[in-house]
Amino acid sequence: MRVFADIHEVIASxxxxxxxxxxxxxxxxxxxxxxxxxxxxxxxxxDQERAAEGPFGGTIAHGYLTLSMLAHFSQSLxxxxxxxxxxxxxxxNKVRFLxxxxxxxxxxxxxxxxxxQESPKGYLVxxxxxxxxxxxxxxxxxxxxxxxxxx
Numbered sequence: 001m002r003v004f005a006d007i008h009e010v011i012a013s014x015x016x017x018x019x020x021x022x023x024x025x026x027x028x029x030x031x032x033x034x035x036x037x038x039x040x041x042x043x044x045x046x047d048q049e050r051a052a053e054g055p056f057g058g059t060i061a062h063g064y065l066t067l068s069m070l071a072h073f074s075q076s077l078x079x080x081x082x083x084x085x086x087x088x089x090x091x092x093n094k095v096r097f098l099x100x101x102x103x104x105x106x107x108x109x110x111x112x113x114x115x116x117q118e119s120p121k122g123y124l125v126x127x128x129x130x131x132x133x134x135x136x137x138x139x140x141x142x143x144x145x146x147x148x149x150x151x
Contacts, residue, residue: 006082007123007149011116018113018127021073023106023134026061031103034065048103060100066107066140067095070129073109074147090124090146099138106134114144122150 002018004010028048035041043050044060051059071089101107114126125147131140 001077001079003079003081006080007084007116007151010078010080010113010123010125013113014115016113018077018111020132021076021109021111023108024069024072025106026065026069026101026103028059028103031059031061031065034062034068038062038064056100056102059103061103061105063097063100063141066097066101066131067143069107069131070109070143070145073129073131074111074127074145077109077111078113084122084149084151087147087149090148093126093144093146095141095143097141099133099136099140101133101140107131107140108134119148122148125149 004013031045035046040062044054044056045051045062046059048059051057108131110130110132112128114128115124116126117124127145127147129141129143129145131142133140
């Protein structure tokens with residue numbers, strides 16, 4: 001985990017790669033729970049028998065499930081000693097799903113601190129995430145995420 005004293009240290013680190021998270025397994029239970037939560041029960045995610053005969057040889061995680069893991073990954077990569085009052089998800093500039101995550105796969109996130117811009121509401125922090133799949137050359141996704149840090 002990268003620990004910064006305050007927002008000024010973060011600003012000075014723009015453009016740096018912050019490192020990689022630990023590997024996390026995406027299992028069928030998590031995929032099924034995500035399907036229930038989002039009401040997206042497409043067979044490729046939940047029907048193990050049919051998916052075994054499908055294009056990927058098994059069920060795959062929803063792209064949005066993989067994307068939602070950015071919240072978990074971000075908390076494990078960066079911390080501030082002098083914490084903001086709050087940090088909120090401000091959105092995404094770009095997301096590309098490059099490869100499906102098969103059930104049982106392990107993923108991790110590599111994060112670059114792309115930019116920090118001061119705004120009237122606080123600091124807009126842009127990070128570029130590359131979610132890797134263990135043993136695969138192509139990442140599962142690349143996303144540019146925005147967080148608003150309120151002092």
